[in-house]
Amino acid sequence: GAGVSQSPSNKVTEKGKDVELRCDPISGHTALYWYRQSLGQGLEFLIYFQGNSAPDKSGLPSDRFSAERTGGSVSTLTIQRTQQEDSAVYLCASSLGAGDSPLHFGNGTRLTVT
Amino acid sequence: AQSVTQPDIHITVSEGASLELRCNYSYGATPYLFWYVQSPGQGLQLLLKYFSGDTLVQGIKGFEAEFKRSQSSFNLRKPSVHWSDAAEYFCAVGARGGGFKTIFGAGTRLFVKA
Numbered sequence: 081g082a083g084v085s086q087s088p089s090n091k092v093t094e095k096g097k098d099v100e101l102r103c104d105p106i107s108g109h110t111a112l113y114w115y116r117q118s119l120g121q122g123l124e125f126l127i128y129f130q131g132n133s134a135p136d137k138s139g140l141p142s143d144r145f146s147a148e149r150t151g152g153s154v155s156t157l158t159i160q161r162t163q164q165e166d167s168a169v170y171l172c173a174s175s176l177g178a179g180d181s182p183l184h185f186g187n188g189t190r191l192t193v194t
Numbered sequence: 195a196q197s198v199t200q201p202d203i204h205i206t207v208s209e210g211a212s213l214e215l216r217c218n219y220s221y222g223a224t225p226y227l228f229w230y231v232q233s234p235g236q237g238l239q240l241l242l243k244y245f246s247g248d249t250l251v252q253g254i255k256g257f258e259a260e261f262k263r264s265q266s267s268f269n270l271r272k273p274s275v276h277w278s279d280a281a282e283y284f285c286a287v288g289a290r291g292g293g294f295k296t297i298f299g300a301g302t303r304l305f306v307k308a
Contacts, residue, residue, distance in 0.1 A: 121300065122299055122301045128295040180226045180243070180288060182228060182240045183228075183240075187237045
């Protein structure tokens with residue numbers, strides 16, 4: 081597709097379960113970001129991949145969160161042992177990679193932990 | 195590391211009135227600056243960006259923003275607001291060096307009254 085694709089669009093899970101969120105960036109975009117948007121909150125930076133460099137994981141809130149990017153393309157954000165405070169919209173964005181490149185966002189995955 | 199402050203959590207303006215949304219940034223050099231809009235049920239969309247040169251930049255939907263280095267500000271303006279402008283607006287800063295990651299402010303929600 082032409083844009084950033086995220087799946088699933090909605091995910092409801094029980095507390096303590098693991099979840100995987102997927103992001104398919106725009107072809108050719110070397111940079112990929114994950115952000116979290118909670119109700120009434122801004123965009124919280126989680127992790128940033130740029131080409132073959134080591135990812136910037138400085139925004140991950142705990143060691144229950146991890147992400148990988150395979151083959152420089154698709155990325156998966158994994159949350160282990162989910163907690164209710166993990167409920168949020170998880171947004172993925174990609175860009176051409178330089179700091180002046182605007183981000184192209186997916187529609188997000190709405191995660192609800194019950 | 196860069197940071198972004200949007201002092202106003204929400205603003206209400208009358209349709210046809212002018213609008214100014216505030217954004218202040220912290221960064222050691224001239225950053226890359228962006229404004230994004232998130233309409234209800236929509237993904238984030240780039241409104242405009244500043245990289246260098248003319249400090250007044252024009253964007254889509256009749257928006258403009260002015261970079262003021264002395265005030266570390268990048269305020270968004272529109273001369274006449276339309277009801278369809280009701281949305282959440284995010285200011286963002288991209289670094290010119292290092293990891294290039296983009297950091298967002300907390301957002302300002304705009305309400306438009308008839």
